Amino acid sequence: MTRAFAYLLGSLALLQGIHAIGQDTCVSFSSASNTFPVVNNKKASPILISPDEWPGVQIAASDFQADIERVTSVKPSLSNFTTPASSPAASKPPSGSPIIIGTLGKSSLINHIVNTTKLDVSSIEGKWENFMTRVVSNPLPGVASAYVIIGADKRGTIFALYDHSEQFGVSPWYWWADVPTTTHSDIFVANSGCSHGTPSVKYRGIFLNDEQPALQNWAAEKFTNGTGAQFTGSPFNHLFYTKLFELILRMKGNYLWPAMWGSAFGIDDPLNQPLADTYGVVMGTSHQEPMMRSTPNEFNIFGKGTWDYTTNADNINQYWLEGAERARPFESVYTIGMRGFGDLPLSETTNVALLEGVIQNQTQILQQVYNETDVSNIPQIWALYKEVEGYYDDGMRVPDYVTLLWTDDNWGNVRRFPTVSERNRTGGAGVYYHVDYVGDPRDYKWITSTQIEKVHQQMSLAIQYQADRLWILNVGDLKPYERETEFFLTYGWDAGKWTSSNVTSFLNQWAAREFDLSTSGADNVASIVANLTRFNARRKPELLNSTTYSLINYREAETVLNEWSTLLNASTQVYNSLSSAMQPAFFQLVHHPILASSNVAQMLVAAGQNNLRASQARLSTNQLADTVEQLFEKDFDFETQYHTMLNGKWDHMMDQTHLGYFYWQQPMTNSMPMISRVQTKKNALAGVMRIAPEGTLGAWPGDNPNQCAQGYGCPPPTVTLDNFSPIADRFIDVGAGGPTPFTFTVKSNSAWVKLSATQGSISPSNPEQRIFVSVPDWSKLKAGSNSAQITFTATAEGQPSLSVPVTFAATKNTPASGFKGFVEGTGVISIEAAHASRNSTVQGISWSELANLGRTLSAVTPLPLGDVAFDLGAGPTLEYDFFNFNNVQGNVTVIVHMTPALNSNTDQNPLAYGVQIDSQPAVKVVPIPSEVPGGLPNGWDTNDGWVANSIITTPTKFSVTPGAHTLKISMITPGVAIQKIVIDAGGLVPSYLGPPESISV
The missing domain is CATH 2.60.120.1620 (Jelly Rolls)
Known part of the structure; x- marks a missing residue:
């Protein structure tokens, strides 16, 4: 299939073809005079790379080769190439015009081209993660022209390659979310090429966290034979991490805090740490794990004594020394400082002087391990998380070269940004942010519930106030938060692309890329996703209960359910319109979160209505109880659907419990909300008919504490309406008070009252009917208060006639002439x-x-x-x-x-x-x-x-x-x-x- 569309993204240019999110395009799918053929007429340009290139670049080049084949079904050759200047056995010139890949200052091939052609690389030279590409004439003996891809450093080259792959049609999520590749017969790149300058944020990473039960169970099934790591049992081995490294780099990220609950990155698999460095991913450890050691897990295995620096400093220092020695060969960012065991505060007796001493000793460890007096060039962060920020507020300071990592409140609200006086620190500042969390007031780690608009609003402040040295996002299990993870990294890659006026267009670009949609189709999916995250961000699903949304005022609960229903219908329509190859990706990224979230909302509101109707002595209580039970079971059905698609590829990824929280921690199993039932064979004491007007928890006739203060002997109900009410009518429910069928009539004593029905019948199979009351012509009412009586009369075989009067109070107001507002x-x-x-x-x-x-x-x-x-x-x-x-x-x-x-x-x-x-x-x-x-x-x-x-x-x-x-x-x-x-x-x-x-x- 072919995709060609045009759309305008805020300040971004009008684009043709696929746009790599956050990067200007240089790719097209038809030939022009100013383009270079990557693949044309089923012939691919050969790819050349120097054998002395960084290993990570060679891995990315292999992916680049595979991506071209994914898009075009034509596999280009990928060859090591040596020049006469670098080797006596120089390679023969390729046939045709090649694509030449390399890193400035590392690749002898690129160095030769720059020297012999006098190619101007000053725009990227010596700059962090920059790249440039362009067609170069006579780059090598016997080669008339080549498309040259040059990175200022190894990740600059890697990002250039993955950026092109994305523009060709390969989503970063091709494996992690099963997004099909958009195919084309031909690929061309502009002779002028693509380029990118220094990223807005130097270190851009994710943190796998709270990974049990979902991610850990999935990884154990997919990457082990049932036996985890020797010391911890962790399934997070190099087979898992290399998949993750590639994903991070494809999203222009460069940094990782590895899974930590029950895992220890450095010892679980001896290939983990060297392969991270090989791929080009900078490793760190979380806010509670100093000096590149997975604490408390590693300390429990290898440590001596207790985690108490006042009594066991020597053993703890030795433990940290071994962590630094293990990390020294690899690119790392050291977390310094100290927290208590298991993500807990240190003892209340801990004082600032002691903690400053901890950091002084950690500095000495780094000096010893790196054999350098000046360790300011070794990246270090001090995470000001929870109580640690209090130490800073109390006057604790760290060396100027240490990055201050400010944090959010775990709910997406950044606690502090650098003040003007703090912005001149050489170590700069960063932000630790969450889209997943375990803790007060409640865990949220089941499903997407963060708006990218909220992320942008907070992180744009971070950019403005120069908290831009390092960003790390807690992504929990990763899978439920794919889109939000990518936005966080994309924004850190190039914050200037995304402003308050165009940030919502990220979703349009994302939808077009992931689901091969037209402009209108992408707009539709973007709107669907925006509402999904809006509805779940109103209150995390784990915090919802049966009365969160008012059951009686402003028709709030019903409006919320209608919104979910509309959203579900829209998502279902898109899902059904997609090819079978595309449906799994859409299901994971959009449809399943809507199915599951909508179901939870329906279930909880139904439970609230069930309990309300029980208090109102209404037989419909039982139908609602049945509905709750059915919806509760459907929750597991949606989970099963997720786990069984694609032959179980993502089995366990939705294991997370989310129903039945009774304190902050996850429930050990999902449990249904409490429901009530009324006896099916017994009539209510007050008679066969129940009248429940809008806006009250009460019901008539009979006694109910919600009818009036004393709860008995209350007057008939009143409903009110005025001519400027945004809800233009009121309803009155007529319900069964038991098993006895009855018919009813509705009459008003005023002609200006409109009734949606004047009669009806109620039975156990049809236990309630809603009557709407309105004023169709307010001109017929006098100014001010107007009153009418509406009488509901029930007739049942063998029962006396039962009547309930309801006062309808209508107020006609008139604003001053000429008023606007x-x-x-x-x-x-x-x-x-x-x-x-x-x-x-x-x-x-x-x-x-x-x-x-x-x-x-x-x-x-x-x-x-x-x-x-x-x-x-x-x-x-x-x-x-x-x-x-x-x-x-x-x-x-x-x-x-x-x-x-x-x-x-x-x-x-x-x-x-x-x-x-x-x-x-x-x-x-x-x-x-x-x-x-x-x-x-x-x-x-x-x-x-x-x-x-x-x-x-x-x-x-x-x-x-x-x-x-x-x-x-x-x-x-x-x-x-x-x-x-x-x-x-x-x-x-x-x-x-x-x-x-x-x-x-």
Whole structure:
């Protein structure tokens, strides 16, 4: 099949053919006067490489050869080539024009070409991971022209090769996600070639973590004969890691923290560490594993004494010395410092002076091992993770050449960025980030739940504030987070390509590349993926419960399920339209996460509705119980479908339990949410009919604590509606109170009331019917309050007639003539932050929309980023015109919904913004309180804290009379991202996502 499409990616050029994500293209699939043939008319240009080239480049060249064959079914020759200057037995000139690969300063072949042709390589010479390519005339005796691929260093060459492979049609995920290669009969490259400068982030890596039960069980099945490593039993041998090394390099990554729970990279397979270096992957160890040793696992095997530096320093130093000696031959980044055993803090008695002594001794170890007094050229990081950041806050310092690795809160919110005074350190700074986590307030490691828009919003701050020396991403088992992993590495490779205005287009490019889609098809899949991650990021699936989304207010739970249903239908349509070869990739990367996540959402909402109906004495309780049980079993069916596809290639990768959490740690098995049942043969005490109006947990007739405060002798129910309600009707459920069938009628005493039905029948097989009540013509109502009575009457054989009256209160409001803006409905003005009436610019900064970021629509943040801060009310300002008809004792409450964040500019310079109504004094809002050193602020924690809820809400009261007003939100500090504003005029009721957006006139 052939793919040729064009699309515009923000600031990127209009492209033809395949675009390597994050890299400008030089590849085409038809001949032109200014192109060089890689494959043309079933003939491939030969590939030449020098025998003295880096081994990793030779491996990549072999992959390059295989990739060309994957795309064209033509296999080019790959030959070692020596020049007369480098060997008396020089190779014969190839027939035709070759592709010549090599590293500047390493390859004698490339050195010869540069010297004899005077090729200008100054743009890459001596620069980290740069590359250039171009057609060169007369590069070798007897060769008229060649396409020369030159790297400034070994990874520069490796990245050049894999970049071309991606442009040819080979996804980095061709093996790890079974993405089919897009085939072409011919491949051409531009004579001017491709190039890439120094990456935005020097070290760009991933961290395999929390790898039990999924990744470890899978690797044991696929890469061992049932017996793991000698000391640890780990299955992560060189057969596993070489697959991973290739993937990392294809994504332009260069760094790895290996699997650590139950594993020890350096001893599990003696080939692990040398092969990492051979391939070109820089190795490190995690924040808790100093000096290139897998601690605690290796210390448990080889260490002497206890992990206590106050009493056992000599043995610990010897243990670290052996780790450094083992790592010395290979390219490594040393983690320094010390944490407790098993990712725990050190003893409370540990003091800064002791830890500084630890690092001094580690420095001496490096000096001894490398036989150098100055070890500043040996890459070292100090991970400021959890309590270690507290040591820094308390005054602990490390040598200037050590990289300070700032961390997020494990939930994607970076705790600190370098201040201005910290940005001149020679070691620079980096970020440790998570898309998977085990810990408080709850594990999340089952399925994708991170928005790339959130990653970009946080890591763009890292770029701005120069935390760009090293980025490491905790990817857990890797497989559920393929797309997010690639975005993280792609952004670190070339941050300048991705701005707030085009970052969402990453998904379009990704979808086009992975699934061989047209522009419109890629747009569709990008939208599907954006909603998948939005829905799961609202609240991690592991934290969802049966009442997360309101069952009674704003139709929230039903809206969420409708969204999932729409998303599932869209994904299913795409899946069914793909070829059988493409379906496994789409299933892994898109469809399975939607199937499984949608199923969990449906199950939990059904459980909530089940328990609600039980409290309302409704027979439909039992149908919902059956539904929950069916959905619970389907969860395993989706897991099985994943494990059995492709003859079980990914067996165990979905082993992770995720249902039935009762504390932070994963449950030992999936368990179904609690459900209730009512007796099928017994009628409710209050009669055969149950009436449950929208907006209440109560049901009539009879007693229910949700009908009124005392729970008995309560008046008939009332439902309310006004003409500016974003939900234009109300419903009333008519349900069975037991096994007795009945018919019912619905009548209103007012002609202006519209009923969706005036009669119906209820039975055990049809236990409820929903009646919608609305006002089709508000002009027929008087201004202000209007009231009607709706009577539900049930008739059942052998039973007395049963009637329930419901008051329908309709309020007709009218804003002032000529008003434009948002109008109060049901006592609330709800506004998506992007929908401002006006947006001012100050010093070139204004509020800009971050598309897709957040729980409902998007977010807004001040851009461009910088160190600029403003006094209260002086910064760029968003204005929202609104009209209210009500207040509460003369006040309204403005509730701002802000994207979770931390005071990453230090607590002394916290995130802040200003809120003002009309000309009243502006109020400075500081949503995040200060934290104890190494800790987290109040409000962050618990299952209902702002990190679990994925939102920070801050209320501010203003004295406001009914009428037209303007709400103003002004910038004080950068980094604030606001999603939604809710103005409570007395009608706000509880919900998870907040009220739907108000009507704007």
